[in-house]
Amino acid sequence: MGATQRIAIVGAGLGGVAAAASLQQAGFEVDLYEQAPQFSRLGAGIHMGPNVLKIFRRQGIEKQVEAMGSHPDFWLSRDQDGEYMSRIPLGDFARKEYGAAYITVHRGDLHALQMTAVKPGSVHFNKHLASLDESGSDVLLKFADGTQARADIVIGADGINSRVREHLLGAEAPTYSGWVGHRALIPAHKLAKYDFNFEDCVKWWSGDRHLMVYYTTAKRDEYYFVSGVPQAEWEGGHASFVDCSREAMFDAFKGYHPSVQALIENAESITKWPLLNRQPLPVWSKGRMVLLGDACHPMKPHMAQGAAMAIEDGAMLARCLMETGLNDYATGFRLYEANRKERASRVQAVSNANTWLRTQEDPSWVFGYELFDHPLKSENAA
CATH class of the missing domain: 3.50.50.60 (FAD/NAD(P)-binding domain)
Structure with missing residues (x-):
């Protein structure tokens, strides 16, 4: 060589x-x-x-x-x-x-x-x-x-x-898969007021969607979620992501456990991403x-x-x-x-x-x- x-x-x-x-x-x-x-x-x-x-x-x-x-x-x-x-x-x-x-x-x-x-x-x-x-x-x-x-x-x-x-x-x-992912970071101290056990690595599932949640630091001061949710069309054109309201996120996870609702409530800002395939x-x-x-x-x-x-x-x-x-x-x-x-x-x-x-x-x-x-x-x- x-x-x-x-x-x-x-x-x-x-x-x-x-x-x-x-x-x-x-x-x-x-x-x-x-x-x-x-x-x-x-x-x-x-x-x-x-x-x-x-x-x-x-x-x-x-x-x-x-x-x-x-x-x-x-x-x-x-x-x-x-x-x-x-x-x-x-x-x-x-x-x-x-x-x-x-x-x-x-x-x-x-x-x-x-x-x-x-x-x-x-x-x-x-x-x-x-x-x-x-x-x-x-x-x-x-x-x-x-x-x-x-x-x-x-x-x-x-x-x-x-x-x-x-x-x-x-x-x-690439082709749009028909799915989007929502992402958000949550300062962990915001969750201290709840009685729920916010676990280190948990994936919440229902028939056609999910929410993956975990800590991103050794100090466990930053909690993160990422979803997988079906959505027929991607509204963002060529944008790699768009902003998402809490209301839309609540709607996507209606009926989920109260601890999931608490995560959405305390998310600082939520973005939505198209999941692409080849x-x-x-x-x-x-x-x-x-x-x-x-x-x-x-x-x-x-x-x-x-x-x-x-x-x-x-x-x-x-x-x-x-x-x-x-x-x-x-x-x-x-x-x-x-x-x-x-x-x-x-x-x-x-x-x-x-x-x-x-x-x-x-x-x-x-x-x-x-x-x-x-x-x-x-x-x-x-």
Whole structure:
């Protein structure tokens, strides 16, 4: 592997940054190009299961992630009246059975910590990808600000509206799934006046909708909810989200337990997001370009594993390119797809079906997964 060989990652979200950390740790030269003008505490809550904490362990940030997050002892599922449908053990059980902790955390806090695992100077902000031009020997990336960069391979970690995916497969808008998600953060002190037990990680379910609720900090001072609710049409046009009134949220969860009503009452501001889908892609790579995460296999957030799959993708891609070197990137890409497609597709299907942990089940196929322990499947296995 020559010192001048470079990898460009388009998109410095959770998946892109994790891929950069894994690849740099493997000895590759990596540059990340992010269209946002600067880093900010974007998003809200996120789950990180043992399958991801084990990757963070290799990147040297596991303990810091554990220190910043909330550690639920259970994933609880309750019906709208409050009756328990499942109690999935996490906490100490997860450490013992799956080899690492299960935490819930603020996405922005996690992202900021992940940035410390990549080499200083390797993230370039305000780089909106305008075009890609693949020659015989490398790829020329042109950005909207007039700058250019060259790389031996390009990794598209740029989400469901990926420009890299568009270059590979042509322009095609994602489809609206017929579902929206409501999101809100609640200062936990606002809930102290209630007699309810606001549990660390609970998903409220009824026939056609749900509300997932959990803490996002170790101090448990910030409580978060995210919904899944059917809605025939998305009213926001091309907007990635719209504001939502408390009244509309109360209407969506009419008849739910009083503790759910208390959450809505105390939400500081509620936003509503369209849940978007893509058909499974015919290819994950072409030429010198390869996709990961939502650019490759977007999924509804109902399983809390979307970011986890992107982080696993990055680690597996690094493992496969270590095996082949950049000179044989084509074999590396085939190996990567052969070793990720089945798992990512299964998680995508379960997530989209919204059945995960609704009833008492064994989640070990997800949480117990040890990415580096599995022998690599042949590149022809995909």
